[in-house]
Amino acid sequence: QVQLVESGGGSAQAGGSLRLSCAISGYTFSGYCMGWFRQAPGKAREGVASINTGTGSPNYADSVKGRFTITQDSARNTVYLEMNSLHPEDTALYYCARARFIFRTPGSCSLSEPPYYFWGQGTQVTVSS
Numbered sequence: 001q002v003q004l005v006e007s008g009g010g011s012a013q014a015g016g017s018l019r020l021s022c023a024i025s026g027y028t029f030s031g032y033c034m035g036w037f038r039q040a041p042g043k044a045r046e047g048v049a050s051i052n053t054g055t056g057s058p059n060y061a062d063s064v065k066g067r068f069t070i071t072q073d074s075a076r077n078t079v080y081l082e083m084n085s086l087h088p089e090d091t092a093l094y095y096c097a098r099a100r101f102i103f104r105t106p107g108s109c110s111l112s113e114p115p116y117y118f119w120g121q122g123t124q125v126t127v128s129s
Helices: none
Strands: 003-007 010-013 018-025 033-039 046-052 057-060 068-073 078-083 092-099 116-119 123-128
Touching: 003 092, 003 116, 018 033, 018 092, 018 123, 033 068, 033 078, 033 116, 046 068, 046 078, 057 068, 078 092
Parallel strands: 010 123
Antiparallel strands: 003 018, 018 078, 033 046, 033 092, 046 057, 068 078, 092 116, 092 123
């Protein structure tokens, strides 16, 4: 059974930084798309970053490009989201997710909810001005 556990959320001042971790157990993530999503109160969940774990190729939403970095540690079966220059509008519950099927192309992974199938419980990020 695939399980994803996020950690690293918390509070930060605007302009500050946080690093989120997503530990995967029960199955490797190698070869799958992994994504970070967020949901602010009253808003739909949105994709912020994804990574093709076969190639390491990242993909970012425009709202976080240049501020957030997604990386992977295959030895630890963990994906990270480094968040810098945080804005109050980055406040949200952050989720990591793994796609259901192996991604067999060198392209970028989607920032939309399909094809993600396995989800963590989320970690809260609160940014104050």
